Amino acid sequence: xxxxxxxxxxxxxxxxxxxxxxxxxxxxxxxxxxxxxxxxxxxxxxxxxxxxxxxxxxxxxxxxxxxxxxxxxxxxxxxxxxxxxxxxxxxxxxxxxxxxxxxxxxxxxxxxxxxxxxxxxxxxxxxxxxxxxxxxxxxxxxxxxxxxxxxxxxxxxxxxxxxxxxxxxxxxxxxxxxxxxxxxxxxxxxxxxxxxxxxxxxxxxxxxxxxxxxxxxxxxxxxxxxxxxxxxxxxxxxxxxxxxxxxxxxxxxxxxxxxxxxxxxxxxxxxxxxxxxxxxxxxxxxxxxxxxxxxxxxxxxxxxxxxxxxxxxxxxxxxxxxxxxxxxxxxx
Amino acid sequence: xxxxxxxxxxxxxxxxxxxxxxxxxxxxxxxxxxxxxxxxxxxxxxxxxxxxxxxxxxxxxxxxxxxxxxxxxxxxxxxxxxxxxxxxxxxxxxxxxxxxxxxxxxxxxxxxxxxxxxxxxxxxxxxxxxxxxxxxxxxxxxxxxxxxxxxxxxxxxxxxxxxxxxxxxxxxxxxxxxxxxxxxxxxxxxxxxxxxxxxxxxxxxxxxxxxxxxxxxxxxxxxxxxxxxxxxxxxxxxxxxxxxxxxxxxxxxxxxxxxxxxxxxxxxxxxxxxxxxxxxxxxxxxxxxxxxxxxxxxxxxxxxxxxxxxxxxxxxxxxxxxxxxxxxxxxx
Numbered sequence: 001x002x003x004x005x006x007x008x009x010x011x012x013x014x015x016x017x018x019x020x021x022x023x024x025x026x027x028x029x030x031x032x033x034x035x036x037x038x039x040x041x042x043x044x045x046x047x048x049x050x051x052x053x054x055x056x057x058x059x060x061x062x063x064x065x066x067x068x069x070x071x072x073x074x075x076x077x078x079x080x081x082x083x084x085x086x087x088x089x090x091x092x093x094x095x096x097x098x099x100x101x102x103x104x105x106x107x108x109x110x111x112x113x114x115x116x117x118x119x120x121x122x123x124x125x126x127x128x129x130x131x132x133x134x135x136x137x138x139x140x141x142x143x144x145x146x147x148x149x150x151x152x153x154x155x156x157x158x159x160x161x162x163x164x165x166x167x168x169x170x171x172x173x174x175x176x177x178x179x180x181x182x183x184x185x186x187x188x189x190x191x192x193x194x195x196x197x198x199x200x201x202x203x204x205x206x207x208x209x210x211x212x213x214x215x216x217x218x219x220x221x222x223x224x225x226x227x228x229x230x231x232x233x234x235x236x237x238x239x240x241x242x243x244x245x246x247x248x249x250x251x252x253x254x255x256x257x258x259x260x261x262x263x264x265x266x267x268x269x270x271x272x273x274x275x276x277x278x279x280x281x282x283x284x285x286x287x288x289x290x291x292x293x294x295x296x297x298x299x300x301x302x303x304x305x306x307x308x309x310x311x312x313x314x315x316x317x318x319x320x321x322x323x324x325x326x327x328x329x330x331x332x
Numbered sequence: 333x334x335x336x337x338x339x340x341x342x343x344x345x346x347x348x349x350x351x352x353x354x355x356x357x358x359x360x361x362x363x364x365x366x367x368x369x370x371x372x373x374x375x376x377x378x379x380x381x382x383x384x385x386x387x388x389x390x391x392x393x394x395x396x397x398x399x400x401x402x403x404x405x406x407x408x409x410x411x412x413x414x415x416x417x418x419x420x421x422x423x424x425x426x427x428x429x430x431x432x433x434x435x436x437x438x439x440x441x442x443x444x445x446x447x448x449x450x451x452x453x454x455x456x457x458x459x460x461x462x463x464x465x466x467x468x469x470x471x472x473x474x475x476x477x478x479x480x481x482x483x484x485x486x487x488x489x490x491x492x493x494x495x496x497x498x499x500x501x502x503x504x505x506x507x508x509x510x511x512x513x514x515x516x517x518x519x520x521x522x523x524x525x526x527x528x529x530x531x532x533x534x535x536x537x538x539x540x541x542x543x544x545x546x547x548x549x550x551x552x553x554x555x556x557x558x559x560x561x562x563x564x565x566x567x568x569x570x571x572x573x574x575x576x577x578x579x580x581x582x583x584x585x586x587x588x589x590x591x592x593x594x595x596x597x598x599x600x601x602x603x604x605x606x607x608x609x610x611x612x613x614x615x616x617x618x619x620x621x622x623x624x625x626x627x628x629x630x631x632x633x634x635x636x637x638x639x640x641x642x643x644x645x646x647x648x649x650x651x652x653x654x655x656x657x658x659x660x661x662x663x664x
Binding site for chain 1: 376551552556557558559560562563566570571574575
């Protein structure tokens, strides 16, 4: 049984003018001990998926599809069951740890808060456990009584990681855990996460816009664009030999230290991801795609599996099934 | 080409330390931590209290206010030691045949009223009532105001609109008229006067607290607390309340001043507790005995002055608190 199984997930935010579909039909599974990377630009629906898994989205948001966490359907849970599942089954390392800690409470108390919320009888043992967790993430247990303002950004992120591990969750969701950290600290936090993952056999959903980060920590990568998965496959393969033009652009945007030809000439991707309320017809990526051709503006490509466990949604790729639905057919 | 895109470590890049090594460096065992935690916390609170005191001491306005307030509190507490309470009872003084409406003479330093009661004795016992009503009405105001403000801000939506319309109603209704009606319906006891003052003065506090609760609610640590599986009650008491408390606290002193003034007003209008002596009631009796037209100044000047000085001392303390709690007002 997968730790997390997401089937045909649609998330639509409530807006004044109807609704903004932020996630449009996403499928994936995370097996025990596996790290799935979710990549894509800002606004492509990555964090929305994280919010949907523990149901932390605004009240009026419509969530359709199926999310099975340890076999239990998250979308059908009653408030009490949901509260019990949060952190016990799935914990989150939030983006921007600076603000995810309460400034007027010591970090120890905030970790203890996580432990005691799910095990009210553990008030006596929780402080020792919190100290142990702090040491596990490379902080001194003595810092348990420190307030967040005494910690650096990297240390705060470590505290958030310790907190995420407090209830031995089945799944850890890391939502851009390294944004807002400088590169050196990023590397430290990443290697800490990678160490903990292999040490504890964590199952993780790792969300980031940085493909190169995912190569280091993830087993598989799902690349998202405009609320859909456009490419999927083993982490190394997706990064080193991307198939979808969007993945190519993402991989190509990463500067390479020491490469003479590449230096000063990083290939970017012009434009912005589409407004969820106004998604282009056909392949959502076609207005920005360097390789767009004839049928792209009218035909919606479907995620077609190819050899060696990879899949991509692009009309260029052999084996892709054009004409699953075409906008022309819909309109006529 | 894309095969070499992996970020490389710089030659001088230190390998991130393994966690166990860092923990060992500290030479810590988590087991010894819980014992010292409480004492560390107490020490820290004491230190921050001392820092606040040092800041308060720099304001001569606040210090002067504090000295005056302490003097009043001391007199109120020591009242039974200074003068017998029987000196405030009409029947006793009438029977004892003490001089009536006497100007200040030896033995009656502030003169007597028409029942032969010593004004100084009544002043001393009146301090008890004023301070007691001031303190308890402030607590009542704070509790109602904070409860309404936090509920409105935190839950939002319909609860918010409902509570805020109620607050508006209490804000716009002439408070004196409401207080008069309530006091005459409930009956003139000390407890009822406290209740009346609380009911008529919480609205402004609720407004201020709601504004703060709204900003705290949108902080990421509140989202984190929800993701932890915390109930609303938990989120409110652990995160929202502590972060709104400074605002509530800064107001307490000023509300205490207003409460004392309100008590005097009600007593002056004849709605005070007939069982107890209060400054407002002394003013009322002086007024009824035509103190102004007959020139019997000792009937109204002493209680009036006491009210002014006590309220002024509280206002001065409030002014100093404002400077401590609001860093923007501090001199640099």
